[in-house]
Amino acid sequence: MFWRKGSSEEKDKSNTEDALKEFIKKAPKATYTFDSERGAPVSELCRQPDGSVSKECRMIHMQSTRLFEAMQDLGFYCALPLNPGKTHMECVPIPKI
Numbered sequence: 001m002f003w004r005k006g007s008s009e010e011k012d013k014s015n016t017e018d019a020l021k022e023f024i025k026k027a028p029k030a031t032y033t034f035d036s037e038r039g040a041p042v043s044e045l046c047r048q049p050d051g052s053v054s055k056e057c058r059m060i061h062m063q064s065t066r067l068f069e070a071m072q073d074l075g076f077y078c079a080l081p082l083n084p085g086k087t088h089m090e091c092v093p094i095p096k097i
Contacts, residue, residue: 016060016061016062020060020067020070020074021074023045023047023058023060024074028093029050030047030049030050030093031047031048031090031091031092032046032071032090032091032092033046033047033088033090033091034046034064034067034068034088034089034091035088036067039063040063040064041061041062041063042059042060042061042062043062043064043067044057044060045058045059045060045067064089068089071091075093075094075096076091076092076093076094077091077092077093077094078090078091
């Protein structure tokens with residue numbers, strides 16, 4: 001029997017990325033925010049759909065640096081908010097020309 005090192009990790013990574021894509025697919029034009037403790041293995045990803053008072057959040061099993069990269073790969077521009085008292089990242093969809 002052969003054991004491929006990292007195969008379980010690759011499957012978990014794929015499941016996490018699929019969960020992220022599914023969450024984004026439900027509201028691709030929404031503004032998203034994410035936040036986590038420094039170095040934490042999970043991040044809270046939230047969106048507030050247009051016209052909605054409440055926001056929807058999911059815990060995503062990615063460090064914030066990886067989530068930042070994944071959001072950019074999905075066509076979002078992410079940056080810190082203008083308010084220096086806020087520590088979350090804001091991601092807005094990049095308009096398609």
